[in-house]
Amino acid sequence: MMAPFGSGDPHTSSTRILRHPGATAGIPKEHRNDKGAGTTTERIGIIMNGVTGRMGRNQHLARSIAAIRHDGGLRADGLVIWPDPVLVGRDQERLRQLATEYGIERYSTDLEACLAEEQDAIYFDAQSTLRREQALASAIAAGKHVYCEKPIATTSAAALEIAGLAQKAGICNGAVEDKLFLPGLLKLHEVIKRGFLGRILSVRVEFGYWVFEDEVGASQRPSWNYRQEDGGGIVLDMFCHFRYLFDHLFGGVRSVACMATTHLPERVDEQGRRYKTTADDAAYALFELEGGAIAQVNASWVVRPYRDDLFVIQVDGTDGSATAGLQRCLVQAAVTTPRFVWNPDLPLQLDPRIGWTEVPDREPAVNAFRRQWELFLRHVVLGDPFPWDLADSARGVQLAELTLAAVAERRWVAIPETPV
Numbered sequence: 001m002m003a004p005f006g007s008g009d010p011h012t013s014s015t016r017i018l019r020h021p022g023a024t025a026g027i028p029k030e031h032r033n034d035k036g037a038g039t040t041t042e043r044i045g046i047i048m049n050g051v052t053g054r055m056g057r058n059q060h061l062a063r064s065i066a067a068i069r070h071d072g073g074l075r076a077d078g079l080v081i082w083p084d085p086v087l088v089g090r091d092q093e094r095l096r097q098l099a100t101e102y103g104i105e106r107y108s109t110d111l112e113a114c115l116a117e118e119q120d121a122i123y124f125d126a127q128s129t130l131r132r133e134q135a136l137a138s139a140i141a142a143g144k145h146v147y148c149e150k151p152i153a154t155t156s157a158a159a160l161e162i163a164g165l166a167q168k169a170g171i172c173n174g175a176v177e178d179k180l181f182l183p184g185l186l187k188l189h190e191v192i193k194r195g196f197l198g199r200i201l202s203v204r205v206e207f208g209y210w211v212f213e214d215e216v217g218a219s220q221r222p223s224w225n226y227r228q229e230d231g232g233g234i235v236l237d238m239f240c241h242f243r244y245l246f247d248h249l250f251g252g253v254r255s256v257a258c259m260a261t262t263h264l265p266e267r268v269d270e271q272g273r274r275y276k277t278t279a280d281d282a283a284y285a286l287f288e289l290e291g292g293a294i295a296q297v298n299a300s301w302v303v304r305p306y307r308d309d310l311f312v313i314q315v316d317g318t319d320g321s322a323t324a325g326l327q328r329c330l331v332q333a334a335v336t337t338p339r340f341v342w343n344p345d346l347p348l349q350l351d352p353r354i355g356w357t358e359v360p361d362r363e364p365a366v367n368a369f370r371r372q373w374e375l376f377l378r379h380v381v382l383g384d385p386f387p388w389d390l391a392d393s394a395r396g397v398q399l400a401e402l403t404l405a406a407v408a409e410r411r412w413v414a415i416p417e418t419p420v
Contacts, residue, residue: 045120056126129231175393187329198319240396
């Protein structure tokens with residue numbers, strides 16, 4: 001059984017967990033929030049594996065956990081939750097540098113030693129996909145609550161097994177579903193929830209940008225993303241996102257048809273060497289959604305976008321339409337819809353953007369990853385609901401797997417209910 005929060009000596013640990021002398025496991029004096037009556041501070045240890053990678057460092061460490069610490073912890077129901085991470089990876093020097101930069105006390109290259117530490121309640125995984133399954137299983141076996149990047153595995157069978165292990169262990173568990181917490185998508189959710197669109201007819205998603213493939217511009221994504229044997233591919237990566245977006249916003253996916261391809265046969269890796277790409281870098285899909293709506297998705301890492309954002313989703317309904325990006329959401333009601341008439345012999349007489357109104361900000365924008373981290377910390381410490389669990393994420397892996405089957409078989413593929 002896992003020790004209660006705050007139990008154990010925070011200054012006693014395995015010698016395989018190194019300590020940065022300029023930081024402290026305790027709450028810095030200037031960030032303590034225990035002056036008010038009834039306010040207490042709860043330390044929670046987090047094993048953060050894979051923080052030397054792009055997503056692990058930028059979104060989960062810098063903009064989430066380090067940002068929460070910088071702001072004095074997470075205030076929740078008269079409590080201050082203080083995250084105390086140990087940074088885990090394969091490169092000790094890079095870990096040391098990160099610990100120094102963000103004022104983190106502990107770092108280690110020994111995951112097994114970290115999982116043996118009773119004082120750390122949460123295991124977080126942002127490794128490359130192929131390394132994730134075994135690490136999650138080990139963390140669950142060690143009694144840790146688990147939170148991880150997606151996809152949680154490369155196959156639906158493995159994802160369902162991991163989700164089942166977490167349920168059987170009775171631990172808190174979750175997966176990153178950051179797109180749901182983007183300001184633009186939160187506004188879109190509110191528009192749908194209030195019934196502004198009426199019956200939803202169609203959904204169109206445009207995602208992507210040009211990922212440099214040669215010596216001219218440094219690639220913005222790691223090379224393993226373009227090798228199928230290393231767990232790469234845009235379908236496995238992005239269709240997990242599309243699954244939870246469709247499920248939570250529109251009511252679920254019933255079937256899929258897709259064309260996926262590898263447009264660029266070669267790329268340049270981190271060492272400047274050319275390599276053959278074996279994973280899909282673009283996918284063009286149709287989805288049948290519950291309720292009869294049709295979704296169209298264009299996802300590509302070889303597109304030069306001419307649109308409002310790198311990710312844009314438009315929803316058309318009987319009573320109105322909405323279009324949302326990462327930050328903004330605009331709506332058009334049926335009564336303000338312009339009357340277009342097709343006449344190719346004349347310039348367009350009406351501006352297609354007329355009659356659209358921006359949904360205002362109701363609250364300050366918060367980084368989407370941080371917002372979900374805060375909800376997961378509340379879930380672990382306070383028992384708040386957290387529906388974005390490993391079972392939910394397993395459905396994303398299932399959709400990616402069945403989409404690839406649709407690609408290979410060139411047919412519509414039904415999406416059955418998952419057993420978890």
